[in-house]
Amino acid sequence: MIFILKPHATEQDAKQLLDQIEAAGLKPLYMPGVERTVIGAIGDERVLNSLHLDFHPLVDEVKPILSSYKLVSRELYPIDTRVKIGNFAVGGEAFTVIAGPCAVESQQQLDGIADYLTQHKVAAIRGGAYKPRTSPYSFQGLGEEGLKILKATSERSGLPTVSEIVDANDAELMAQYVDCLQIGARNMQNFRLLEAVGKLQTPVLLKRGMSATIEELLLAAEYIVNAGNPNVILCERGIRTYETATRNTLDLNAVAYLKQKTHLPVLVDPSHGTGVRDLVIPLSRAAAAVGADGIIVETHTNPAQALSDGHQNLDPQQFDDLMSSMKPFVEAAGRSL
Numbered sequence: 001m002i003f004i005l006k007p008h009a010t011e012q013d014a015k016q017l018l019d020q021i022e023a024a025g026l027k028p029l030y031m032p033g034v035e036r037t038v039i040g041a042i043g044d045e046r047v048l049n050s051l052h053l054d055f056h057p058l059v060d061e062v063k064p065i066l067s068s069y070k071l072v073s074r075e076l077y078p079i080d081t082r083v084k085i086g087n088f089a090v091g092g093e094a095f096t097v098i099a100g101p102c103a104v105e106s107q108q109q110l111d112g113i114a115d116y117l118t119q120h121k122v123a124a125i126r127g128g129a130y131k132p133r134t135s136p137y138s139f140q141g142l143g144e145e146g147l148k149i150l151k152a153t154s155e156r157s158g159l160p161t162v163s164e165i166v167d168a169n170d171a172e173l174m175a176q177y178v179d180c181l182q183i184g185a186r187n188m189q190n191f192r193l194l195e196a197v198g199k200l201q202t203p204v205l206l207k208r209g210m211s212a213t214i215e216e217l218l219l220a221a222e223y224i225v226n227a228g229n230p231n232v233i234l235c236e237r238g239i240r241t242y243e244t245a246t247r248n249t250l251d252l253n254a255v256a257y258l259k260q261k262t263h264l265p266v267l268v269d270p271s272h273g274t275g276v277r278d279l280v281i282p283l284s285r286a287a288a289a290v291g292a293d294g295i296i297v298e299t300h301t302n303p304a305q306a307l308s309d310g311h312q313n314l315d316p317q318q319f320d321d322l323m324s325s326m327k328p329f330v331e332a333a334g335r336s337l
Contacts, residue, residue, distance in 0.1 A: 001048055002076060004061040005037045013058050014039055024051055027226070029076070036060075042070050042226075067261070069218040071225040072232070077263045083203050083231045085180045086160030088123040090203075090233050091265030095326075095335040096294025098162055098267070099319065100126035102308040103139060104146035107153070112301045114157040116316045120323045121337060124180065125153065126162040126296060130170070131308060132186050139307040147177035154179070162205060162296070168196035175202045185210045185237060185272075188220050198227020205296070207235045207269065214254050218262060234258060234266045235296065238273030247275020247312070250283055252290045259291045266291075271298040271312045280314060281322050288329040297322065 005014060014037050018028040021041045026048060029040030041048050042065075054062045067073045082091040090096045099117055104110055104127040114125055129146025131139060142149070150161045160179035165171060166187060174181055180203040187193055188209035197204050204224055208217045221232050236255050238248025250273030258266045268287035270280045284295050300306045303313040314322060323337070330337040 001042075001045075001053075002038060002040045002063040002065060003053055003056075003059050004063070005039065005058050006060040007036060009037055009058045011037070017053065017056065017058070020051065020053075021048075024048075029071075031077075040065075040076060067218075068215065069222040069262075071230075072218055072221045072262045072264055074261060074263050079263060081230070081263045081265065083233050083265055085124050085162070085203050088160065090123065090267070091293050093335055094121075094123075095288060095330040095333075095337050096123045096265075096267065097323070097326075097337070098122070098124045098126050098294065098296040099299045099314075100162075101128075101300045101306060102298050102313065103128045103131050103141055103306075104149050104163075105142075105307050107149050109301065110149055110153045111156065113299060114153050114159055116301075116319065117159065117299075118157050120319075122159065123294070124160040124162050125150075125157070126182070126298075128164050128308070129174075130164060130166045132164070132166050132184060144173070147174060151177045165193065165197065168193045171196040171200060175200050179203070180205055180233075183207060183220075185212075188212055188217065191223055194220055194223035195227045198224040198229045200229055201231060202229070203231040203233065204229060205233045205235055205267070207237045208239070208251075208254070210238070210240045210248065212239070214257055214261075217254075218258075221262070221264060232264050233293075234262070234264050235269055236266065236273070236292075237269035246273075246279065248273055250274060252283075252286055255287065255290050255292050265293040267294045267296050268292045269296045271296075271309070275309075275312050277303070277312055277314060277318070280312065281318070281325060284322060284326055285329040288326060288333050288335070291333065 021028040026043035031038040131141035162180040164182040241249040270283035300313040
């Protein structure tokens with residue numbers, strides 16, 4: 001529930017109401033504005049109704065939060081959230097590009113990729129140190145050694161890093177090495193993992209599950225924000241449908257819908273969304289056109305020798321083509337690249 005206080009209500013008045021909400025076992029929210037102060041309460045509606053705050057002399061208007069997700073809803077926070085990865089704000093006027101290999105393979109490999117990424121306005125370099133793979137015989141990543149490589153590349157290139165976390169027990173360890181924790185499609189509803197990253201302030205890139213609804217994605221984000229971490233970035237990475245021509249079906253409908261329903265920034269992953277290298281560039285353009293805040297793409301110095309997902313990785317020339325061809329689409333969407 002949202003309570004809009006009367007114009008003469010002071011900060012102390014708001015604090016007294018928030019204390020009353022918290023004492024009842026509800027989650028209090030404080031949103032001071034230029035003209036009005038807004039407070040909120042999240043929790044058992046029966047408890048909330050028993051407080052009768054709608055009759056309080058300082059409360060001017062009461063608005064229920066109708067969506068099942070509260071903290072990530074535009075009903076509660078109508079202003080777009082910006083999430084900083086390093087010194088770059090995701091969700092601002094600049095169109096975010098995050099790029100790098102599917103998996104960290106060696107220091108030489110990652111440094112080589114970083115060398116050509118730094119020639120463009122790339123926000124961060126991605127690379128998996130822990131790889132959840134469908135087959136137990138596939139490359140599973142270098143683990144902590146991969147994290148150390150990411151850290152060294154970041155210090156050398158100045159690029160912040162994004163890497164996937166697969167185990168709640170690794171949260172604090174990974175936060176020491178990387179600038180943004182990615183939760184992959186297979187873990188979108190791993191609630192213990194969501195709560196673990198929610199206890200940190202490290203930004204989280206949350207990918208939609210391959211069979212997840214939009215509401216389930218938003219509720220997964222709600223877990224993280226409710227645990228105390230507001231720095232969440234959503235990512236549409238394609239869903240599983242009956243179509244077999246591409247690896248997944250990239251649901252750009254979801255991007256436009258999410259931008260209406262949530263204040264969180266939304267990225268698109270055209271690499272996993274298609275699984276086809278030649279489709280990454282046109283789908284990246286489409287992502288910009290439909291209102292995405294940015295893209296995350298896979299790129300490698302030699303995709304043919306990549307240890308993971310080489311078929312969807314761009315080579316350096318293709319990445320150059322991506323960045324140059326994206327510019328008019330990004331500018332048409334009112335952003336800068």
